[in-house]
Amino acid sequence: MPALQIENLCKTYGDRTRALQGVSLTVAAGEFFGLLGPNGAGKTTLIGILCGLVRPGSGRVQVFDADLATQSARARSYLGVVPQEFNFSIFEQVQQIVVNQAGYYGIPRKEALERSATYLQQLGLWDKRKTQARHLSGGMKRRLMIARALVHQPRILILDEPTAGVDIELRRSMWDFLIKLNQSGTTIILTTHYLEEAEQLCRQLAIIDQGQLIHQGAVKSMLAMLDVESFVLDLGVMPARLPSLPGFVVRQAGESSLEVDLPREQSINELMRQLDAAGIVVQSMRNRSNRLEELFLRLTAGANGAPLVPADSGALS
Ligand SMILES: Nc1ncnc2c1ncn2[C@@H]1O[C@H](COP(=O)(O)OP(=O)(O)OP(=O)(O)O)[C@@H](O)[C@H]1O
Numbered sequence: 606m607p608a609l610q611i612e613n614l615c616k617t618y619g620d621r622t623r624a625l626q627g628v629s630l631t632v633a634a635g636e637f638f639g640l641l642g643p644n645g646a647g648k649t650t651l652i653g654i655l656c657g658l659v660r661p662g663s664g665r666v667q668v669f670d671a672d673l674a675t676q677s678a679r680a681r682s683y684l685g686v687v688p689q690e691f692n693f694s695i696f697e698q699v700q701q702i703v704v705n706q707a708g709y710y711g712i713p714r715k716e717a718l719e720r721s722a723t724y725l726q727q728l729g730l731w732d733k734r735k736t737q738a739r740h741l742s743g744g745m746k747r748r749l750m751i752a753r754a755l756v757h758q759p760r761i762l763i764l765d766e767p768t769a770g771v772d773i774e775l776r777r778s779m780w781d782f783l784i785k786l787n788q789s790g791t792t793i794i795l796t797t798h799y800l801e802e803a804e805q806l807c808r809q810l811a812i813i814d815q816g817q818l819i820h821q822g823a824v825k826s827m828l829a830m831l832d833v834e835s836f837v838l839d840l841g842v843m844p845a846r847l848p849s850l851p852g853f854v855v856r857q858a859g860e861s862s863l864e865v866d867l868p869r870e871q872s873i874n875e876l877m878r879q880l881d882a883a884g885i886v887v888q889s890m891r892n893r894s895n896r897l898e899e900l901f902l903r904l905t906a907g908a909n910g911a912p913l914v915p916a917d918s919g920a921l922s
């Protein structure tokens with residue numbers, strides 16, 4: 606039985622924004638699933654529908670054996686949600702916030718205290734248990750929301766951009782925590798703007814754009830589409846002629862910069878060796894765009910006729 610089955614979900618807001626335009630999606634039980642898409646794609650709207658904050662226009666959602674519309678209490682008991690925006694009372698104490706949440710699910714107080722202690726310890730917040738939430742840092746607030754989402758031990762944990770604005774060290778420890786949680790059997794769905802994050806954590810990805818699912822498939826097969834990476838090289842002095850570098854496509858990108866396409870099988874070392882041989886001095890080098898943007902460009906280019914879908918990928922909708 607899948608953990609989550611979404612069929613033809615539509616949502617139009619009062620101002621006629623068509624946030625979801627018929628999204629269908631299946632998430633297998635035990636999956637670590639990434640939902641990617643640019644700002645305004647509809648990710649938070651989708652999650653809002655799952656946790657009951659947004660009323661769907663049409664469509665159907667099944668969470669394990671429960672229909673979200675007709676068996677909503679059971680469906681929601683399977684779900685723990687960490688929203689994009691902080692939504693706890695900032696004047697309450699940390700542990701109290703987690704214990705109160707357990708109350709909504711009818712968990713006895715003694716049990717709630719024990720569970721809250723476990724999760725606060727695991728998430729490095731135990732020392733802060735008596736602190737008012739408003740005195741926590743942004744990263745701590747994010748972890749508090751994770752503890753709160755887990756207190757009823759949901760079978761699916763949904764996180765809406767859990768690591769936005771979280772420093773790299775904390776991000777890694779959060780990743781470790783989520784990986785362990787997933788290994789212990791919890792299905793995890795997260796939205797992110799970082800392909801690196803999706804790459805580290807997720808096995809399956811769905812990409813939505815303008816309220817539509819544009820691609821779903823295994824992370825590996827999606828990354829295989831990024832067969833070329835483009836770099837911008839800032840040069841001190843532009844050579845009189847565009848250099849010819851065998852194996853690389855070179856374009857002039859600005860007054861004193863070049864753009865180079867690096868095929869997957871080529872190394873940066875080889876590029877540097879050739880630049881050196883051509884007497885070109887590189888002052889700095891950066892990716893032209895982040896890899897998620899690159900993947901995006903490729904997927905949306907599909908609308909213009911280029912074949913994009915790798916053999917083992919899921920259906921386009
Ligand atoms: N309460 C609302 N009322 C009207 N329009 C809304 C509301 N919430 C979201 N929208 C619109 O719906 C669309 C989808 O927004 P949503 O927040 O779901 O996107 P998102 O993928 O989560 O974006 P982000 O990556 O920026 O968080 C956007 O055009 C947004 O302006």
Ligand SMILES: [Mg+2]
Pocket residue numbers: 648649650689765
């Ligand atoms: Mg969002």
